[in-house]
Amino acid sequence: MRPMSMKRSKQVNRRNEKDVDGEGFGFGKPKAAAEPTWDWQENVASQPEERFVPYAMSRVFEKGNLLVHPTFGKGVVTLVEGKRIVVLFQDGLKKLGHGAA
Numbered sequence: 584m585r586p587m588s589m590k591r592s593k594q595v596n597r598r599n600e601k602d603v604d605g606e607g608f609g610f611g612k613p614k615a616a617a618e619p620t621w622d623w624q625e626n627v628a629s630q631p632e633e634r635f636v637p638y639a640m641s642r643v644f645e646k647g648n649l650l651v652h653p654t655f656g657k658g659v660v661t662l663v664e665g666k667r668i669v670v671l672f673q674d675g676l677k678k679l680g681h682g683a684a
Contacts, residue, residue, distance in 0.1 A: 621671045626659045628673075643682040644668050652679075 630649055636642070638652040648660045655672040662669040668681045 621659060621661045623659075623671055623673050627657050627671065630657075638679070640680045640683045652677075 627649065635649045635651045635657060638650045644650065644660045644663065646660055646663055649657070650660065650670065651657050652670070652672070655670075655674065655677060658670040658672040658677070660668050661671050661676070663681075666680055666682055667678050670677050670679055
């Protein structure tokens with residue numbers, strides 16, 4: 584008599600399965616909403632001079648604010664992270680402090 588062969592059942596990759604709503608089972612990181620792409624020429628250079636405020640660490644900035652830095656020049660705030668802001672200047676992104684008294 585021959586021994587019975589035991590076949591392994593296929594392993595299921597749950598990361599690729601979808602639930603009833605098609606959203607998956609919550610494995611992995613959730614997809615973040617698309618952030619707007621910041622273009623210096625469009626968002627900064629084309630803006631009128633009166634929209635820019637002088638940069639000062641004591642000033643509180645919000646996303647989208649236009650500022651003039653004494654070293655880096657004109658920029659736009661692209662992200663606010665507590666006491667730090669990320670500003671797009673012509674030379675690229677820079678992290679600066681803000682809201683410090």
